[in-house]
Every structure is written in structure tokens, then in C-alpha cells.
Amino acid sequence: MDLLLVNLIDGLVTGLLLFMLSAGLTLIFSMMGVLNFAHASFYMLGAYFGYQISLYMGFWMALVCAPVIVGFLGAVVERYGLRRVHQHGHVAELIFTFGLALLIEEAVQFFWGKSQVPFMPPQALDFALFSIAGNAVPAYKVFMIFVAIAIFAGLLFVLTKTRIGMIIQAALSFPRTVEALGHNVPLIFMCVFGVGTALAAVAGVIAGPVLGTFPGMAFALGSIVFVTIVVGGLGSLSGALYASLLIGWITTFAASYDVGLADILNAIGVDQPLDMRNSPWRDFWSITLSQVGPILPYLLMVLTLIFRPHGLFRKGGL
Amino acid sequence: MTDTTPQMTDTGPMGLRLKSAMPWLCAALLLLILPQIFSANATITLMNQMAITIIFALAYNMLLGQGGMLSFGHAVFMGLGGVFAVHVMSYVEAFGAPLPLPLLPLFGGFAGLLLACVIGSFSTRQAGTVFAMISLGVGELIAACSLIFVTFFGGETGVSADRTYGLPVFGVEFLRQSEVYYLIAAWLLLSVFLMYLYTRTPMGRMANAVRDNPERAEFLGYSARWVRFYSFIFSGFFAGIAGGLFALNYEIMTSESMSLVQSGKILLITFLGGMGYFVGPIIGAIVFTLLTTVLGRYTELSALYVGTVFVLTVMYCPRGLAGLLMMHEPAYRLGKLRRLVAPYLKVLIPVLVATLGCAALFEMLFHVRHAPPGDHEMRLYWVTFDSHSPIAWGIVIGVTLLAIMTTRALIPHIKDAWHDANTIDKGAS
């Protein structure tokens, strides 16, 4: 029971981290209709810039500066790259972001080398805040939860309660009308792209110290972010939140509980053959939940797409 | 004009047949003499790799270019085809089944076809993002399975077999790399021919129609879904053939061949070559294989360069290298292609210098950042110099800037020449 509570907290942290990434991605998708493959690369850039800045000015300045720099870079990419490719259609856009992801990974290796860089959590948060039955909950994790919630609240507020938010929402659905009203729609798009990548960078600065800062970190997270926004329903902010939490908890609980396929099969009355050594089915019998945990989200996505192509948490059509 | 027309119709079918057969004959001849020119084993291995990539890229383009379906997990079909072919090979080895080796890729093809039937049954119901995301998810799932189901896929060690234990075919035992080359070349020619024929069939045409406007295609009485499904399984079949040839060539299949990285690579290759043209993927496969192998041997930054080339291609010539070539068709028709040669040569030099200059800057920066402290000596373009000296930096930056400025200055000339070559001369009729 105690472990259940701890797992809930851990899953929440993982889920909220995913949300910080998927929020930007889903905003960008609803804006341009393109899946930004380079999104996780901006997350990685955030971590690396955060590391570099923290060397000179400390973690807190890094948390502020790195997202600003990355957001600016994102805006530049939109202005001079994506906008140019936009005229060639969605496939070209998607492939452009795909190439960009490769390029960013190479650039990161070019500047910071191929090894892990020692990006540490700030001293002020490097202690166990409380512990549940011997399981320490680091203060840093609680901090992550609060940052993510603040971001969600802030986004929700800006999008629904402010004038800028209204214009953005309108520009997403009726770009021409909004343009006719005298708003600079390309500028709005550029800003949304910049903010989206800056959000990814915030996630990078926060996650870098706990999950490791290395050139493969974008690739490791890249496709799972897609899974999140597809499961949540493309373009839906609240859907992205629910899906992030769902996936966070699924992966956490799958890793925590040792349920094997053999147990399930035995429970429903299928007996395991005694000598498995030469059986072609031996791998099948030895599958455990924690072994397949990290790929469960993909299974979830495929099933979602087959049965509810507009996402699990989306009411009505796209 | 008028009196030559009947004559044309007389010899038309015959002449047409010869004309359309010419490229195939040339290709066959080229494939035949290539190993005579490049006889080193390593080069032959490289050519084998290229041929396999060509088949795979063409199969992929059946989806992307012709069917408008973007797949992020196509490597699983090639991988599964290869693994199945390896198992067949082992079976032949163990039980002496009377299966001649040249037929082995067919088994890979059927494995790919079968998997495509299963996956296509649900993934082709919709096109666009849904299809792309299902392909990503399925690709990840199968790639993960390849590590979990070790008995079939062999895990990260992979499965291997020996091609030479099969029956000799006309005395050929496939001991040497060149014998394998001819086998692969034959399969290459056959597969390319079949895939080309496919684009000419009503089925292939319908795939294009469904890509461009599924609703209209439905109104014509075709089910967009079934058209996509058939494209998908044919593509899976040829990807499986490529996998079977891969198994033949390397005699090993590892889980790496099914990974997302491979799927991404084939997307890059197809796009680089030009997905709108049948020859696009062929050009892409050849250029990409050469680019990665040759660059990979001379510099540590090859992936950076390949990535840059790719992003520039998407930005500036989204129709790929084939598109770049086809741009010259109007000029060729006008018989004025020759007028472009001189201006091209003129601009080629500064462009080349600028490219090499930029690459040199990257290499020097990389050396300064990553060479051990104290090691200032670096060698580039057959020159040894001090990577920290401002003189070297000055020279390289100066030359590069000069080359870029020259290129910019030459752009109006190129534009004029282009315009000139693509307009009908006033005097002629």
C-alpha cells in the first residue's frame, strides 16, 4: 500500500514531465498541422544549455535563461526553416523536422562531446523531503511537480482568459479571418512555436539532472512524446495532460510489479510445459510486465488509433 | 512534318519497344561490367549493399511517393523477411532441403507480404497522420519484440546461417563475394522491373489517384482502403525481398535491421532521391550509400554533413535529386541544354570551394574543441597545419567568404542562362 502511494507520486512526476513536452508539441500541431519530430531535440538542447549556463551562473539562472535561448532558436527555425518548407506540404514539413532532429543531435555531439555531461540538481533541493516506508521522495521531484502544474495553469490561463490567448485560438482555427482583422498571423505562429520549444526546454533543464544529459536523450524520449499526444487526441491540451499522466502511471506501475505472462496463463488454467529449454515458446512464457513496460505506450497508441482515431480523451471529431 | 507521320506510325510499336527496352538493357550491361571495373571485395560488398538499399527504397516509395502513405516503421518488413530467409537457410543447411539459394529471397518476400497483410488490415484504413503513427507504433513494437523473442529473432546477436551449404546452382557455390553480386544484381533488375511495371498497371495508377484525392477515387468506384492495402502488401513483399538479399549477402540478421533508425534512414534516402519520380529512390540509395561510406572514412563528422545535406534538400529542393535533374527536361526538349554547361562549370568552382571551405571550418572547430590539449597539428585536404593558428583560420575563412561572394555574384548569370535555355528562340518556329 505504501509502495502504491510512492508509485503514484513517481508516476505523477514522469507524467508531468511528459506533459511539459507534449503541451508544446500539441500546440504546435494544432497550429501548423505538422508533427514536430525535432521537439524532443529542443528538450535536449534545453538540458545542454541548462548545463552550460549552470556552470557559470547556477541552476536557477539556467532554468530561466536556457528556455529563453531555446525558444528563440525555435522561433528562428520556424521563421527561416519551417515557413519555407510549409509551401511544399505536410510531408515535407514532417521530414524537415525529422532531419532537424538528426542535425541537432549531431550538433550537440559536436559541441559537448559524446559522453554524459555531469549536470547536477541544485544543492538547495538535493535532499529527501519526506519518506514513505523507507522510500525517500527527493525534494527535487516535488519541485518538478510544482513547476509542471504551474506551467499547465499558466498555459490554460493565457489561452482561455487573455486577449492574446483568444487571438491564438482564433488564429488556429481561422487564420485568414484573423489576418483580415489586422493581426500578424505568421508572427503569432512563430511565437507559439517559440513558446512550445521553450516549454520543451524547461522540461529539459528540469529533467536533465535526474534522467541524465547525454546525446541520446532526445531519441529516447522523442517517439514517446508522439504517443502521448496521439493518445490524448492531436491538438488537445487537456487530452495531452490526461494521456501524459496515464502513460506516466502505466510505465511506472509496469516497472514496479513483477507480473509475468506465465502467472496470467497459469491463473486462467494454461499449464507451463516443464522443460522449456528447447521450446520455441520459451520466450513467450518468460515475458514479464516490467520487461514490456516501456513499449506498452506504443501498444496503447496503436489500439487507440484503431478504435478511437481521434484520441482517447477527445470528444467529437478533429 | 506531315509526310513523316505515317512512317512513324509504321515503325512506332517496334521503335517504341526498343526505346523503352533500352534503359533496361543499359542497366543490365552496366550491372554486368561493374565488378570488372571495381573488383575489390570491399567494393563489391558496397555495391551489394547499394543494390539491396535500392530495392528497399523503391519498395518504400511505393507507399510514400506513389501511395502518399508516410511510414515510420518500414524496416520491420525488411527485417522480418531477412530473419525468415536466414531461418530457411539454416533449415536447408540442417536438413538438406532441395532449395537452390537464388530462390531464397522469395521466402523473405513472402514473409514481408504476410506481415504486411496482417498489419495492413488495420493500418491502411486511414491515410495521413493516423497511418504514420500506426506505422511508428507497430515499428517500435516489432523492434522491441525482436529483442524479447530471442528464439526467433536471435536478440541483439541476431540469427546467422551459412549460404554455402545449400545446393550448388550450375556449379556456383556462392563462396565468393562476386558470385553473390551477380545473384543480387539479377534480383535487383527483376525487382526494379516488376516495381516499374506496377506503376504502369491500373492498380499503380489508382494508388496515385487515391494519394491525390481519395474521395474522387471512391466516386470512381474504387475503395481507397483496398487500393492502399494492395500498395502496402506489395511494398511489404519487395521490402521482404530486400531483406532476403540482405540475409544472403551478410548471412546474419540482427535486431538492428528492424530498428526505428533503419526506418528513418530509408525515409531519408527516398526523400533525398526524390519521392515523386520512379528513379528517385534509386538515385537516393546510390548517393546516400556513397556519401555515408566515403565521408565516414575521411571524417568523424559524416553524420553532421549528411544531416545538413538532408535539411538543405528539404528546404531548397523538396523534389529531391531526381527533381533537380528533371528540372532540366524543358531545356533538353528545346535542345538548349548545352547552353547551360558553361555557366554551370563557371559556378561549380566557387560552390565547390565554398562547400569545402565550410567543411574545413567545421573540421577545424571540431579539432580545436575535441583534440587533446596540446595537439595543434591537423591534416586536412592533404595539408598539415596548426589548427590553432589565426593564419590558418584567416585563410580558410577568407577563401570561403570569397567563394560564397563569387557564387552570389554569379547567380544572376545562372538565372539568365536558365531563362535563356528554357525559352523558345524567337527566330525558330
Add this chain to the structure above:
Amino acid sequence: MNKTMKGLCGAVAGALLTTSASYADTIKIAFIDPLSGPFAATGENAYHLFQYAVDAVVNDQGGVLDGDTFELIGLDNKISATETLIHLQTAIDDGVRYIVQGQSSGVAAALIDAISKHNRRNPDQQVLFLNYAAIDPALTNEACSFWHFSFDANSDLKMDALTDVIAQSPELTSGYLINQDYSFGRAVAASATAMLADKRPDITIAGDEVHPIGQVKDFTPYARKIVSSGADFVITGAWGADMYGLGTALISNGFTGPIYTYYAAASGITAGFGEAGKGSLFIVAEGQTNPPVSEEAAQYVSDFKTAFPGENFTLARTSNVMRMLAAAINEAGTATDVVAVANALEGLEIENPFGGTLYMRPDNHQLIQDVHVMAHTDEDIVNALDGSPFGLRVSDTVAAAGRDAASSCEMDRP
């Protein structure tokens, strides 16, 4: 770096389009390992260690035979089996008769397979495979080959040494095994279970599980499970980002017992753990450098660090590979007849400047050497890693580990 470029350019300029005969005065050795991509850091470090070893151990000592020198050619396989096989072909065309590889047992297995086939089909171009780091025990057991020599202690031998040490610590009563889901990880788990049951039947295995390689983003749930299982030590064969992720998750979530690992050092991992790993992280490995065994070894390490500033010195065995190859070539009196060299390598026994003796077991081609358990610490460190004050200090040594361990190798000899 400069040497890398030179080596690459020189080797490949000819190799790409033409075959060239091997020169009488240089013995070419191809180093096929990742020099780019995510595993490049370890590959590159090993490449530099070999470059240094070739010069320091062989060429500067007058070479082998009548002054023949070794030439090391670096080829980047991006840790892919396919690329490796292409490079193998290139290298053989270029007159290479000795292949050095180590990163990834999967690639090593592919190489053994390919080299066996090649040597059978081309008796005039046979090559030997000197494996310096791939330690899947299968490579010297059921998958063994006459053409393959393993210079690192395989994972069973390391586990043997590790469990010896655990057996002598009465306070350890419950262990947790967590490994990557592939042949090597499973081999580590299997041998740990068997050897612990044999040496300390009172130790309970609180958990034995595998996780997908490189797929786990956050190891916290695993760490929770381990902490709540009540285990007081952990054994893992994980490497790279997985090792770092698992280790930091364990330490930050309150695990205080020893974490016995195979690969928790260098490539940024030592610097990454820093103070937090002190007292927790232990590594089982060969090659003692802290404290130095001999003046000669200490000199070798410091000379390497002068030649390649900023690089880690971790793989002492790189020098042993070259030392033993040179000795075998001298004994065989030829470098081109690799069967003779292989026969000379079998049973070869020489002094190891890093402690103990080196003995190549003839029956399975496994090098027998001293295996150490080392602690991650910053006290008494001469050879520090990652530019941090931390390094690995030997805490326990098992001399000639596994000299008479059983082997299931049945070798086909030419």
C-alpha cells in the same frame, strides 16, 4: 585526433577502390569499433589506448621479428553488425590479418561467425580476431572459435571474483539482480544466481529482473522496488545511460548498500556520480591502477595521459593485447601465417605489468588474469577518471580468476 585522421585517410585511400598488397615491414591491425554515434566515447577512448599501446609496447621497443612494426587502422562500425562486416571486408582487402574489436558482444558474435566463414572460404587470407572487451561468456563457451581470443575476463569469471568477495562479507544477506534484457545481461543474472547459491546458500535473491536496453527513461520505479524488497546489495551488468540512470535512481531514492557493477565508470559516469557514488559503487574489472602495482605500470599510465591529455586510462588490457600478440608473432616467427600465431598464443604465459600473470587458456582462448573489485572513491587515487578527482581503487583481488573453470567450448581447429 591527428593520428585518427591520418590513419583513416591512409588506410582508406587505397582500400576503397583497389586492393593493395600487405607491406613486408608493417603488420596491419584493424580496430573496428564505434567511433561515432552514441557509443563513440568509449570506442574512441579504446582506440587511443590501442594507438598508444602499439607504439609504447611494440614499435618503440624495436617491433617484432626483424623490426616489423604494427600499424593500427581505425574503422568506425557505429556499433552495427552490418557496418562491421563491411569494414571487415575492407580491412582484409587492405592486407589486414588481425582484427581488434570489443564494444558489444552482439557485434563480436557476428564477427566470429563472419571470420570463421571467411577463413574457411579463403585459406590464403585468414584473419585472427582479438576481442578486448566483449565478455558474453558464450563467446568462449558454446560459440567459441579457433580464430577468436578473448582478452578481457568474461562475465562468468568476473562474477566468480565478485561472488568470492560477496561471500566474504557476512553482513550481506539479500541481493537484487537487475540487468539489461539481452544475452549479456541474462548471462550476468544467471551466473550470479548460480554462484551465490553455491558460495553463500544463505543469501536470498530478493529479485532478479531484466529491463529493456536504452528504453527506460526513469529508473525510479525500479529503484523503489529494490529499496522496498529489503535487498542490501545490487548486482547489475548495465552500461552507458542505463547504468547512470539506475545508479542515480538507486542512490537518490535511499538505497545505501553496495551496488556491484560491471561498467559504472568513465565516459562521464564517474564524474556524474561524483560524491554521491562514494561508498556505494563497486566495479569488477581487470587492470589495477590505484594503487599502482609497479613503477612501470604507473609510468605507462602517466605517459598515456601525457600523450592523450584529458583521456581516461581504463582498459589496461589494451597493452596486454599488443604485448601478447607481439610475443606470439615472435614465437611463431611469422605474422602472415595466422594459424601459427594462434597456436603460439595458445598457452602463452607472460608477466602483467598491472599485476599477476597473463595466461591464454588453450582450450577456449580465454585470457586468465587477476580480477579486481574496485571502489568508486576519491581517496588515494593516482589514476582519476573523467577529469574528476574520483577514480577506482582496488579493494579486493582474485588472482588468476577462473583458471580452471569449466568450459563447454568445442573448437574446430584447422
